[in-house]
Amino acid sequence: MKAPLSIHEDERLAHLHRLDILDTRREQSFDDIAQLAMTLCEVPIAVVSLIDRDRQWFKSCIGLDAEETPRDLAFCAHAILTPDDLLVVEDALLDDRFNDNALVLGDPYIRFYAGAPLVTSAGYALGTLCIIDRVPRKLSALQLSTLKLLAGQVMQLLQLREANLALAQERENLDDVLKGANLGTWRWNVQTGETVFNARWAEMLGYNLAELAPVSINTWLTLTHPDDLPIAQEQLDKHFRGELTFYECQYRMKHKLGHWIVVFARGRVVSFNTENKPLWMSGTHGDVTELHTSRIRLQENEERLQTMISNFPGAVYRCENDSRWTMLYLSAAVQQLTGYRAEKFIDDSLSMTDITHSDDVPVVYEKVQQALARKETFHVIYRIQRLDTSWRWVEEVGRGVYGENDELKYIDGFIWDITVAEEARTAIQLSEQKLSTLYNQAPVAIISNNFADGRFIECNPEFVRMIGYSADEILHMDYMALTPPEYAQSDKNELQNLLRSGRYGPYEKQYIHRDGHLIPILLNGVLINAPGGEQHIWAFIQDITERKRIEQMKNEFVSAVSHELRTPLTAISGSLGLIVSGVLGDLPLNMKNMLAIANKNAQRLTLLINDLLDMEKLLAGKMAFDMRVQPFLPIIEQSLEANKAYADTFGVSLVLHAQPTNVSVNVDAQRLQQVLANFISNAVKFSPANGQVEIHVVAHEQRVDVAVVDHGPGVSDEFRTRIFQKFAQADSSDSRQRGGTGLGLAISKAFVERMQGTIGFESEPGQGATFFARFPIVNTIG
Numbered sequence: 001m002k003a004p005l006s007i008h009e010d011e012r013l014a015h016l017h018r019l020d021i022l023d024t025r026r027e028q029s030f031d032d033i034a035q036l037a038m039t040l041c042e043v044p045i046a047v048v049s050l051i052d053r054d055r056q057w058f059k060s061c062i063g064l065d066a067e068e069t070p071r072d073l074a075f076c077a078h079a080i081l082t083p084d085d086l087l088v089v090e091d092a093l094l095d096d097r098f099n100d101n102a103l104v105l106g107d108p109y110i111r112f113y114a115g116a117p118l119v120t121s122a123g124y125a126l127g128t129l130c131i132i133d134r135v136p137r138k139l140s141a142l143q144l145s146t147l148k149l150l151a152g153q154v155m156q157l158l159q160l161r162e163a164n165l166a167l168a169q170e171r172e173n174l175d176d177v178l179k180g181a182n183l184g185t186w187r188w189n190v191q192t193g194e195t196v197f198n199a200r201w202a203e204m205l206g207y208n209l210a211e212l213a214p215v216s217i218n219t220w221l222t223l224t225h226p227d228d229l230p231i232a233q234e235q236l237d238k239h240f241r242g243e244l245t246f247y248e249c250q251y252r253m254k255h256k257l258g259h260w261i262v263v264f265a266r267g268r269v270v271s272f273n274t275e276n277k278p279l280w281m282s283g284t285h286g287d288v289t290e291l292h293t294s295r296i297r298l299q300e301n302e303e304r305l306q307t308m309i310s311n312f313p314g315a316v317y318r319c320e321n322d323s324r325w326t327m328l329y330l331s332a333a334v335q336q337l338t339g340y341r342a343e344k345f346i347d348d349s350l351s352m353t354d355i356t357h358s359d360d361v362p363v364v365y366e367k368v369q370q371a372l373a374r375k376e377t378f379h380v381i382y383r384i385q386r387l388d389t390s391w392r393w394v395e396e397v398g399r400g401v402y403g404e405n406d407e408l409k410y411i412d413g414f415i416w417d418i419t420v421a422e423e424a425r426t427a428i429q430l431s432e433q434k435l436s437t438l439y440n441q442a443p444v445a446i447i448s449n450n451f452a453d454g455r456f457i458e459c460n461p462e463f464v465r466m467i468g469y470s471a472d473e474i475l476h477m478d479y480m481a482l483t484p485p486e487y488a489q490s491d492k493n494e495l496q497n498l499l500r501s502g503r504y505g506p507y508e509k510q511y512i513h514r515d516g517h518l519i520p521i522l523l524n525g526v527l528i529n530a531p532g533g534e535q536h537i538w539a540f541i542q543d544i545t546e547r548k549r550i551e552q553m554k555n556e557f558v559s560a561v562s563h564e565l566r567t568p569l570t571a572i573s574g575s576l577g578l579i580v581s582g583v584l585g586d587l588p589l590n591m592k593n594m595l596a597i598a599n600k601n602a603q604r605l606t607l608l609i610n611d612l613l614d615m616e617k618l619l620a621g622k623m624a625f626d627m628r629v630q631p632f633l634p635i636i637e638q639s640l641e642a643n644k645a646y647a648d649t650f651g652v653s654l655v656l657h658a659q660p661t662n663v664s665v666n667v668d669a670q671r672l673q674q675v676l677a678n679f680i681s682n683a684v685k686f687s688p689a690n691g692q693v694e695i696h697v698v699a700h701e702q703r704v705d706v707a708v709v710d711h712g713p714g715v716s717d718e719f720r721t722r723i724f725q726k727f728a729q730a731d732s733s734d735s736r737q738r739g740g741t742g743l744g745l746a747i748s749k750a751f752v753e754r755m756q757g758t759i760g761f762e763s764e765p766g767q768g769a770t771f772f773a774r775f776p777i778v779n780t781i782g
């Protein structure tokens with residue numbers, strides 16, 4: 001008969017399976033109990049049987065060679081139905097439940113069975129300890145109770161086994177955790193110094209445990225950095241005194257390979273001795289070198305950032321995007337910027353908007369919001385009022401910081417003071433305005449050309465008006481294109497002046513108007529070094545057409561008058577000369593004196609007219625020059641001779657200082673003598689009575705100079721620039737005092753320059769004057 005199932009069969013099976021014992025190997029302890037039951041009850045077979053879902057499985061089976069049988073055949077399946085009682089079948093053949101059982105009718109021919117259920121503390125019968133015989137039997141009461149006791153022992157064994165398994169599992173888990181956390185473990189007897197480390201502890205330091213044996217607390221002491229020992233000791237003391245729940249300490253330990261690793265140890269006292277002193281301590285020990293290095297690196301980065309922020313010439317901030325820009329972080333430099341301490345902004349007792357100019361607040365807000373919406377950097381300039389009430393211009397750059405879902409978290413940015421730059425900018429703007437007004441409105445043409453190639457760089461509207469080309473056309477031209485070719489040489493000379501002295505002019509020349517007519521102009525210019533290494537010429541140009549026209553009229557008038565005067569004057573002067581010379585007979589003395597004065601003035605008038613006519617011829621380009629290559633010195637000597645008598649009348653002596661030289665020049669001798677006569681007569685006129693005028697001739701390598709030196713009053717600074725102009729006299733009373741026209745030097749200059757020479761003078765007021773002319777020496781050989 002098949003044993004029915006208990007109503008708690010599922011729970012019973014769950015308990016059985018939790019023991020994890022089915023199909024395990026045989027164990028001596030179970031066999032021993034079965035053996036004991038067999039011996040005590042004097043039967044040939046004893047079995048520890050466990051009832052699985054469909055089978056009974058034997059943990060121990062003495063006297064029978066089997067491992068399991070089907071559950072349907074199992075006596076034990078019946079036995080477990082009554083957990084509290086033993087099932088005793090004295091003769092199976094007489095029991096309806098078993099008399100047809102294959103195990104009764106066949107091998108092993110069971111006739112007697114007694115099974116004590118193996119009952120858990122919760123009351124589930126998992127199987128039995130049973131004894132079997134092949135003949136019918138009866139058990140004594142002692143045997144029955146002993147069998148029950150032994151079943152209890154089996155149950156104990158099973159439970160112990162379960163507990164052991166759980167313990168082993170726990171240990172395995174713990175090992176896994178330690179391994180996973182990369183932790184070594186230690187136990188230390190505080191009193192004796194006995195110490196236990198696990199393998200991982202040694203491994204972290206590059207050792208295996210055997211290499212370190214025998215281990216004690218000294219193992220730790222020798223491997224730990226001596227500088228760190230006091231810290232460890234201090235932590236330990238604090239823990240012992242109860243100030244720290246845990247002993248926690250970070251220190252350096254020497255790795256087997258020689259380098260230091262950083263270890264974090266944590267532990268606690270786990271037992272005390274009878275005197276209540278710490279006995280055993282245990283804990284863990286982990287390698288935190290990497291963590292330590294990255295923490296140091298982080299710290300260094302943070303320090304670097306802080307230094308950079310504090311060196312930044314302005315405030316660095318992180319704020320909320322609200323109307324008060326609530327500050328989350330603000331560098332201390334804000335105090336320099338605003339006069340207020342950073343804390344005031346952070347605790348929100350002050351906001352940047354509070355100190356921003358009210359006109360600027362909405363503009364700044366709008367700009368920032370627009371940039372944030374586009375996720376762009378914003379850039380604003382606005383005014384703030386400092387604590388000391390002064391206003392400052394500040395510039396701010398910032399951008400939004402966004403979270404994972406693109407939401408704006410806060411704004412990061414910089415603010416710095418640009419007042420100085422802003423004021424400079426305004427000043428520059430003002431001066432630029434002034435300059436550009438002058439430039440655009442000036443009644444003078446202003447141009448700028450590249451020194452290297454003459455290209456126009458700029459020109460003002462007055463120049464455009466003057467020249468007839470559009471500004472655009474001008475900027476595609478160079479000044480040479482506007483200049484008549486005959487000015488090439490004098491342009492070159494002026495450029496050399498410019499290079500030497502940084503400025504040139506006043507320089508008279510002509511420009512060609514767009515319609516082809518010539519414009520007389522007067523130039524003054526300076527050389528400016530432009531950024532980029534180029535040199536620019538800036539020039540002011542005066543249109544002197546009108547002046548020229550008037551000059552022309554004046555010249556025409558003077559020459560017309562001179563021509564008209566010359567013939568009558570020649571007649572008057574000739575007649576007076578004849579009368580005064582006495583050719584026409586004696587004259588009364590008083591009349592003779594008057595006529596002499598008239599004659600002298602007629603001669604002066606003739607000289608003036610001659611000068612004027614010379615001038616006119618020169619200007620009209622009609623004066624012929626008889627240029628010849630000839631020795632220089634004789635011309636000078638002749639001039640000296642010719643002017644001696646004139647000098648005598650002033651009581652002035654002429655002295656020649658000439659190097660023995662025989663250089664030749666290409667000149668018109670008569671014109672050169674005219675120049676010298678002018679120099680000498682001026683020098684004589686301005687010499688003190690009984691003075692001396694020296695004439696120096698000096699030859700250089702390529703030129704020869706003649707200089708006329710006097711010891712008169714010299715030329716005043718004020719007059720210097722006009723001295724070679726027509727009709728120029730330092731003092732208009734001069735002409736009367738000393739006789740003269742103011743034309744002499746102007747004519748001399750024109751003569752000398754026509755003969756390829758240069759003219760000039762040196763004079764210090766009160767110290768006399770030196771007038772000179774220089775001519776290129778001509779190589780006469782060949």
Ligand code: ADP
Pocket residue numbers: 678682683686710712713714715723728729730731734735739740741742743744745746769
């Ligand atoms: P002028 O016929 O009046 O001498 P110039 O052209 O020769 O005309 O000279 C012009 C002016 O230059 C003179 O009136 C005088 O003021 C000044 N001048 C010329 N030579 C001398 C000199 N040696 N010393 C001082 N002043 C001089």
